[in-house]
Amino acid sequence: MEQGIVIKSTGSRYRVLHGDGKITVCVIRGKFREKNLRTTNPVAVGDNVMFEFEANRNTGIIKEILDRRNYILRKATNLSRESQIIAANIDRLFLMITIMLPETPVEFIDRFLITAEAYRIPATIIINKTDLYGETEINRMEYLESIYTRIGYECLRLSINKNQGIDLLKTKMKDKINLLAGNSGVGKTTLINELSPGLDLKTEAISDYHKQGKHITTFPEMHPMPFGGFVIDSPGIRGFGVLDMARNEIYHFFPEIFKSSKECRFYNCLHLDEPGCAVRAAVESGTINHLRYRSYVNILEDNNRKYR
Numbered sequence: 381m382e383q384g385i386v387i388k389s390t391g392s393r394y395r396v397l398h399g400d401g402k403i404t405v406c407v408i409r410g411k412f413r414e415k416n417l418r419t420t421n422p423v424a425v426g427d428n429v430m431f432e433f434e435a436n437r438n439t440g441i442i443k444e445i446l447d448r449r450n451y452i453l454r455k456a457t458n459l460s461r462e463s464q465i466i467a468a469n470i471d472r473l474f475l476m477i478t479i480m481l482p483e484t485p486v487e488f489i490d491r492f493l494i495t496a497e498a499y500r501i502p503a504t505i506i507i508n509k510t511d512l513y514g515e516t517e518i519n520r521m522e523y524l525e526s527i528y529t530r531i532g533y534e535c536l537r538l539s540i541n542k543n544q545g546i547d548l549l550k551t552k553m554k555d556k557i558n559l560l561a562g563n564s565g566v567g568k569t570t571l572i573n574e575l576s577p578g579l580d581l582k583t584e585a586i587s588d589y590h591k592q593g594k595h596i597t598t599f600p601e602m603h604p605m606p607f608g609g610f611v612i613d614s615p616g617i618r619g620f621g622v623l624d625m626a627r628n629e630i631y632h633f634f635p636e637i638f639k640s641s642k643e644c645r646f647y648n649c650l651h652l653d654e655p656g657c658a659v660r661a662a663v664e665s666g667t668i669n670h671l672r673y674r675s676y677v678n679i680l681e682d683n684n685r686k687y688r
């Protein structure tokens with residue numbers, strides 16, 4: 381048996397990296413699938429697996445998945461109750477955002493961050509395309525940096541076009557499994573091409589009219605980095621999010637709201653309009669940022685709609 385790590389999964393075939401940089405295409409057996417009823421893909425990128433070569437020694441059969449340190453799920457489709465594992469054994473989530481072309485909404489950032497919190501994966505925010513920013517965008521960037529660094533998320537500025545911030549990012553990603561996420565068009569694939577110039581992955585100019593990207597990347601793929609470690613380019617973001625998060629659990633994943641909630645009068649306070657709510661008081665005094673609070677309320681309401 382050989383041990384390897386899955387770098388690409390396309391449903392039924394898996395590319396497994398092993399030994400000194402060899403890649404073997406592997407399949408799994410029917411029986412193996414039955415053990416994992418709740419996900420559409422029993423094996424995901426980032427999984428450490430044991431496999432056996434087939435007689436031809438060109439392809440392999442996965443026999444075992446080694447224990448996962450963590451994983452991120454998304455809904456397989458909008459309607460289905462089944463979920464898909466996006467990736468496993470992730471060391472850090474890098475959330476790439478931009479202030480313009482496109483503008484990443486705060487609520488979008490927060491949906492990602494609570495996902496990372498729920499799966500206990502540390503998160504870093506990358507603010508890309510700084511070369512495009514004028515005074516207004518710089519003010520906005522500094523504002524967002526102040527919100528998120530105060531809560532404990534590191535923010536890194538990046539301009540891939542001007543090669544600013546790349547080296548620092550390399551040192552942070554080195555020898556780790558890094559999941560790169562962000563709304564379409566922010567520059568995720570461009571960054572991976574920059575980090576590993578041999579790859580030449582497909583990117584696309586975002587359309588001027590919609591100021592939106594087009595979701596070019598479709599399968600999660602883990603790219604080995606020449607400086608050590610891996611970066612996973614996560615595909616279009618739809619459906620990425622916390623599954624089945626309980627109503628009274630959501631605020632646990634906003635670290636600053638969770639902290640204030642300990643002072644609320646009622647133990648089951650949802651921080652909406654309950655008397656003696658310390659969270660609302662903190663929003664009014666400015667200790668908790670009002671945009672963060674708004675994200676919380678919107679996510680809570682959304683969740684109500686979905687699970688009613």
Ligand SMILES: Nc1nc2c(ncn2[C@@H]2O[C@H](COP(=O)(O)OP(=O)(O)OP(=O)(O)O)[C@@H](O)[C@H]2O)c(=O)[nH]1
Nearest residue numbers: 540541564565566567568569570583584585595596
């Ligand atoms: N000005 C500027 N443009 C950039 C920068 N980084 C990326 N872009 C451009 O942004 C556009 C979108 O980049 P992609 O890398 O395809 O975006 P993506 O995040 O992978 O998008 P999806 O695959 O759709 O999720 C491309 O035209 C890039 O050239 C940057 O630092 N500055």
Ligand SMILES: [Mg+2]
Nearest residue numbers: 568569596597
């Ligand atoms: Mg892409």
Ligand SMILES: [Zn+2]
Nearest residue numbers: 644649651657
């Ligand atoms: Zn409260």
